[in-house]
Amino acid sequence: xxxxxxxxxxxxxxxxxxxxxxxxxxxxxxxxxxxxxxxxxxxxxxxxxxxxxxxxxxxxxxxxxxxxxxxxxxxxxxxxxxxxxxxxxxxxxxxxxxxxxxxxxxxxxxxxxxxxxxxxxxxxxxxxxxxxxxxxxxxxxxxxxxxxxxxxxxxxxxxxxxxxxxxxxxxxxxxxxxxxxxxxxxxxxxxxxxxxxxxxxxxxxxxxxxxxxxxxxxxxxxxxxxxxxxxxxxxxxxxxxxxxxxxxxxxxxxxxxxxxxxxxxxxxxxxxxxxxxxxxxxxxxxxxxxxxxxxxxxxxxxxx
Ligand SMILES: [Zn+2]
Numbered sequence: 558x559x560x561x562x563x564x565x566x567x568x569x570x571x572x573x574x575x576x577x578x579x580x581x582x583x584x585x586x587x588x589x590x591x592x593x594x595x596x597x598x599x600x601x602x603x604x605x606x607x608x609x610x611x612x613x614x615x616x617x618x619x620x621x622x623x624x625x626x627x628x629x630x631x632x633x634x635x636x637x638x639x640x641x642x643x644x645x646x647x648x649x650x651x652x653x654x655x656x657x658x659x660x661x662x663x664x665x666x667x668x669x670x671x672x673x674x675x676x677x678x679x680x681x682x683x684x685x686x687x688x689x690x691x692x693x694x695x696x697x698x699x700x701x702x703x704x705x706x707x708x709x710x711x712x713x714x715x716x717x718x719x720x721x722x723x724x725x726x727x728x729x730x731x732x733x734x735x736x737x738x739x740x741x742x743x744x745x746x747x748x749x750x751x752x753x754x755x756x757x758x759x760x761x762x763x764x765x766x767x768x769x770x771x772x773x774x775x776x777x778x779x780x781x782x783x784x785x786x787x788x789x790x791x792x793x794x795x796x797x798x799x800x801x802x803x804x805x806x807x808x809x810x811x812x813x814x815x816x817x818x819x820x821x822x823x824x825x826x827x828x829x830x831x832x833x834x835x836x837x838x839x840x841x842x843x844x845x846x847x848x849x850x851x852x853x854x855x856x857x858x859x860x861x
Contacts (some may be wrong), residue, residue, distance in 0.1 A: 583644075584600045584713045585795030587637040589753050590615040593668045594711055598638055599662030599752020600675075601646045602626060611660070615746045633797075638808070640796035647707040652684040652700060659683070665710040666690060715757035722842045723757045723805035725788065725824055726750055731733040733843050739773045739861045746835040746859070748822040752792050754811040756822055758802040759786050759839070766798040772823075773815025776808050784833075784851035789823040790815050834859035 584594055592613050599611035599619055602856040607622035620621045620636040627634040632641050647660035660677040665740075667673055671686040689740035694709050702710070716724030730750050740746055756765060760780035767775040776796075779785055790811025802808060814822040826833045833854035841848035 583640050583708065583807065585637060585639045585755060585793065585810055586615055587753070587793050587810055588617065588620050593664055595619070597661040597665040597711060598623075598646065599689060600657045600664060601648060603657035604648050604661065605646070611657075611664075613633075635793065637793045637795065637810075639794065639809075640800060643708075643711065644704065645709060647704060649701065649703045649707075650679055651702070651807045652679050652681070654679045662687070662707075662710070665707075668710070668743070669693075683754075713755070713805075713807065716755075717806065717842075721782075721804060722759055722838065722848060724839060724842055725757055725759050725811050726754055726822060728813070728843065730754055733840070736840045736843055737859075738836075740861050741861050742857055744832040744834050745823060745825045746839070748761070748811075748824065750811050750820065750822055752810070752812045752820045754822070755807050756788055756791065756795070756811050758804060758806045758808050759826075759842075760784065761803045762786070762801070764796055764798070764800055764802045764808055766794055766796075768794075769815070771816045773817060774809065775815070775823075778808070780851070781850055784826055784828040787823075787825040787827070790817040790821060809859055826854065828853060828854065831856050 576763055586595055586598055588628060594612050595615045596613040599609055602622045605626055609618045609622050611711055623638055624634045624636040627642055630645050635679045650659050650662050655678050657677060659679045660675050663673040663675045663683060666686050669690055673683055673686055686696040687702055688700045691706060696706055716726050717728040726748055731748055735748055758778050760778060760782055762778045762780040764776050764778045767777055774791040774794055775789040777785060777787055791809040791814060793810045795807050795809040811822045824835045826838060828851035833851060833856055836859055837854045838848040
């Protein structure tokens with residue numbers, strides 16, 4: 558199957574990159590996102606004084622509240638909850654507390670099957686769920702929902718993989734065969750996923766934002782394995798620039814920005830100064846087997 562898309566070769570200028578602390582695992586939520594993490598975020602926004610409905614659907618009202626919250630904190634006011642916004646949005650709660658932030662914690666705990674009433678009252682039942690959850694994750698079981706517990710509750714494990722590497726999209730987004738589709742003109746991979754699909758870093762490393770005419774919104778991740786990973790055509794950045802990421806950290810939402818004729822995620826892996834076939838790494842990751850080292854990936858066989 559041939560994916561009709563025009564992609565950019567990547568000689569990008571990255572602009573300023575600054576060091577920051579890693580915040581791996583936070584999901585990226587934007588207009589159109591749905592689900593329990595959206596509900597938790599809406600409750601947390603209510604906890605910061607934004608009077609929006611906690612209906613699990615991220616629409617214009619939520620987007621406006623997020624942008625206002627970001628502006629109040631001096632973050633980039635893009636209306637997307639990503640790696641920068643989550644750590645400021647979460648509110649530490651403990652037994653005896655009440656209000657929207659408690660409802661957010663209850664909503665998040667229910668992702669893990671605790672079946673709590675989302676009533677905003679942090680009583681003994683919620684405390685018991687928190688300590689049980691903390692124990693299950695190897696966290697200090699103190700019953701307090703602080704930054705680490707929040708990140709575990711809200712965070713997601715990326716696209717699946719060996720631990721060293723993650724798929725760049727949720728594993729169930731595309732079948733295995735899409736990782737073997739040849740790319741036009743040069744070694745790369747186009748994954749035909751719709752706008753708003755989570756994009757995860759394949760490797761650990763340092764992520765620098767890209768924003769140019771060819772790639773659109775994207776990232777360059779300088780991997781700890783010595784390879785450089787490029788991701789293009791996002792609808793939204795999910796993290797800052799110059800931040801540390803782990804394999805599976807969400808770095809944005811896929812889209813159709815830059816030189817692209819339809820929504821897809823463009824991926825490149827460069828090692829030893831040349832582009833390599835991403836599918837030769839990602840196919841084994843999909844299969845749960847150990848992929849070759851980036852420098853051993855083929856440079857041909859994935860080009861139309
Ligand atoms: Zn491409």
